[in-house]
Amino acid sequence: MLRVTEIYKSIQGESTFAGLPCAFVRLTGCPLRCAWCDTEYAFYEGVSMSIPEVLDRVERLGTCLVEITGGEPLAQKDCPALAQALLSAGWQVLVETSGALPIHVLPAAAIKIMDLKCPGSGECEKNDFSNLEHLTSRDELKFVIADRADYEWARDVVRERELWKKVAAVHFSPVLDRLAPHKLAEWILADGAPVRLQLQLHKLIWQPDRRGV
Numbered sequence: 001m002l003r004v005t006e007i008y009k010s011i012q013g014e015s016t017f018a019g020l021p022c023a024f025v026r027l028t029g030c031p032l033r034c035a036w037c038d039t040e041y042a043f044y045e046g047v048s049m050s051i052p053e054v055l056d057r058v059e060r061l062g063t064c065l066v067e068i069t070g071g072e073p074l075a076q077k078d079c080p081a082l083a084q085a086l087l088s089a090g091w092q093v094l095v096e097t098s099g100a101l102p103i104h105v106l107p108a109a110a111i112k113i114m115d116l117k118c119p120g121s122g123e124c125e126k127n128d129f130s131n132l133e134h135l136t137s138r139d140e141l142k143f144v145i146a147d148r149a150d151y152e153w154a155r156d157v158v159r160e161r162e163l164w165k166k167v168a169a170v171h172f173s174p175v176l177d178r179l180a181p182h183k184l185a186e187w188i189l190a191d192g193a194p195v196r197l198q199l200q201l202h203k204l205i206w207q208p209d210r211r212g213v
């Protein structure tokens with residue numbers, strides 16, 4: 001069984017899949033407390049659902065793409081089984097994860113969109129760098145950047161570990177209302193950093209605090 005906060009359809013707002021219609025399965029709970037978290041409503045409550053019930057809800061949304069997110073989806077032991085069930089039923093599956101819990105439990109065919117937490121999140125020490133060994137050229141990395149110190153930390157991690165060679169894309173995403181996108185763009189350009197500036201598309205389309213989009 002799974003604890004589920006919400007299941008809905010929207011435009012994928014992040015990653016190289018941005019712009020595509022996507023079903024989102026938001027699992028409940030997260031062991032982290034990032035300073036800028038925008039999904040605190042997913043920390044508690046939710047409803048109990050079986051994997052067939054989740055598949056039925058996703059089926060009715062009519063998308064080819066589905067993302068399992070949270071909270072931290074890997075905090076639930078049945079998350080890998082859900083990913084496999086969705087893959088077996090024919091969906092392209094993304095799993096968005098904090099990078100703090102082991103990702104090798106996920107099926108290889110699931111595309112991992114993994115965070116590395118910068119110092120400004122307050123959760124930097126939770127990064128499990130051994131997860132990097134389990135990422136493939138189909139997976140993606142995301143750094144959420146709150147300020148210049150975060151940027152320099154992320155830039156140096158990407159350079160020292162040559163992360164752009166390991167994954168399909170490395171995204172640098174500014175914290176909404178904390179860091180102006182043009183500043184982050186200028187820093188990336190000045191350094192020639194091999195990363196993508198990522199703005200959260202769904203927050204540009206709809207009100208940034210709106211749920212279910």
Ligand code: SF4
Nearest residue numbers: 030032034037071098
């Ligand atoms: S890992 Fe994600 S859900 Fe958990 S506190 Fe950080 S931003 Fe929020």
